[in-house]
Amino acid sequence: MPIYLDSNATSQIDPEVIEAMLPFLREHYANPSSAYRMAKPARDAVATARREVAAMLGADPDEIVFTSCGTESNNTAIASALALYPEKRHVITTAAEHDAVLAPCQALEEHGLEVTYLGVNEGGLIDLEELRAALRPGETALVSILWANNETGVIAPVAEAAAIAHEAGALVHTDAVQAFGKIPVSVTEADVDMLSLSGHKFHAPKGVGVLYLSSRVRFEPQLLGGGQESGRRSGTENVAGIVALGTAARLMGEHDEAEVQALRDQFENGLRTRVPDYEINGDPAHRLPTTSSLYFPGIDAAGLLLLLDDEDVCASAGSACHTSALHSSHVLAAMGFDRRRASGTMRFSFSRFNVSEEVEQAVEIIASKVEKMRSLRTSGPIRRA
Numbered sequence: 001m002p003i004y005l006d007s008n009a010t011s012q013i014d015p016e017v018i019e020a021m022l023p024f025l026r027e028h029y030a031n032p033s034s035a036y037r038m039a040k041p042a043r044d045a046v047a048t049a050r051r052e053v054a055a056m057l058g059a060d061p062d063e064i065v066f067t068s069c070g071t072e073s074n075n076t077a078i079a080s081a082l083a084l085y086p087e088k089r090h091v092i093t094t095a096a097e098h099d100a101v102l103a104p105c106q107a108l109e110e111h112g113l114e115v116t117y118l119g120v121n122e123g124g125l126i127d128l129e130e131l132r133a134a135l136r137p138g139e140t141a142l143v144s145i146l147w148a149n150n151e152t153g154v155i156a157p158v159a160e161a162a163a164i165a166h167e168a169g170a171l172v173h174t175d176a177v178q179a180f181g182k183i184p185v186s187v188t189e190a191d192v193d194m195l196s197l198s199g200h201k202f203h204a205p206k207g208v209g210v211l212y213l214s215s216r217v218r219f220e221p222q223l224l225g226g227g228q229e230s231g232r233r234s235g236t237e238n239v240a241g242i243v244a245l246g247t248a249a250r251l252m253g254e255h256d257e258a259e260v261q262a263l264r265d266q267f268e269n270g271l272r273t274r275v276p277d278y279e280i281n282g283d284p285a286h287r288l289p290t291t292s293s294l295y296f297p298g299i300d301a302a303g304l305l306l307l308l309d310d311e312d313v314c315a316s317a318g319s320a321c322h323t324s325a326l327h328s329s330h331v332l333a334a335m336g337f338d339r340r341r342a343s344g345t346m347r348f349s350f351s352r353f354n355v356s357e358e359v360e361q362a363v364e365i366i367a368s369k370v371e372k373m374r375s376l377r378t379s380g381p382i383r384r385a
């Protein structure tokens with residue numbers, strides 16, 4: 001059995017989630033929009049999932065729109081904000097966002113809009129005064145802030161940022177794909193207008209997401225067609241996926257993430273005794289309880305990843321949730337770290353499906369591989385006589 005320490009890339013589907021979705025693949029396959037009685041279980045199940053997600057977010061069920069993934073939710077939120085306010089040609093986001101926000105922002109720039117990328121400090125945190133200074137009342141359409149960073153787990157002050165952005169009349173979106181279920185994510189506390197989630201990051205399958213849309217703001221749909229999701233996202237509902245996401249959201253609420261934090265802490269403390277010189281990326285006081293982004297001086301993370309793979313330990317070097325292509329981390333660069341630090345950084349991310357024994361095993365394996373890599377380096381190249 002592999003030791004899976006890469007839950008920020010994608011998470012194991014909870015067996016209870018699989019059980020919940022199976023009837024909607026087997027018997028209740030009717031289109032939820034159909035009028036006959038056979039469609040009612042599918043329709044009811046989508047409504048239940050909507051309530052389950054809303055309950056976790058402190059939202060109204062009508063404010064939940066099901067999408068195909070976090071990427072769609074992010075792209076839709078940005079496109080809607082700009083379509084609503086064509087006279088506003090400015091967007092603010094951060095330099096440490098996920099590509100699912102950065103790429104659409106870069107596309108906006110190609111179309112002549114202006115995007116301000118807020119910097120982050122060495123701990124990965126934005127400066128709220130920099131946000132305040134960047135806002136242009138009457139011009140800034142949207143502020144989009146990543147709630148928790150996928151690479152480092154650093155948690156942004158979303159509630160404070162939202163309040164500042166609203167004062168300047170901007171809409172606020174947050175990508176809460178990594179935060180949801182790991183820390184409290186409440187739209188009543190953070191008072192954002194739009195928020196993105198992705199099922200596969202919290203033990204539902206891939207291919208289903210959520211866009212929360214506050215009832216107080218207008219919305220410009222991006223997928224037009226049959227008018228599903230109250231006209232906000234056309235396309236026949238992925239009923240089984242939606243049921244899975246709703247169930248997974250409810251289960252996140254029932255589990256205590258302190259248990260996952262205990263595993264993460266066991267991992268970091270165990271490793272500290274074996275590889276004392278590793279450094280943690282990200283402000284320790286504002287970090288997801290489930291993520292370890294660790295810099296091993298003198299180690300090539302891509303090489304370490306391969307050695308770990310030989311031992312069936314799954315982790316990632318930087319952010320590898322989209323491809324296996326290794327590119328230097330823009331997140332670590334934004335934090336002011338050089339390429340050396342980025343290429344020596346590994347990300348380990350934990351979930352409730354990890355157990356203490358495998359964490360202990362992983363520590364041993366990682367420590368021995370790091371020692372091996374270092375000893376090969378210090379012994380130098382093989383010389384011919």
Ligand code: PLP
Binds near residue numbers: 068100149177178
């Ligand atoms: N936002 C963040 C912070 C992520 O970590 C991911 C993961 O890949 C995404 C967005 C994209 O989500 P999805 O894979 O559902 O498109």
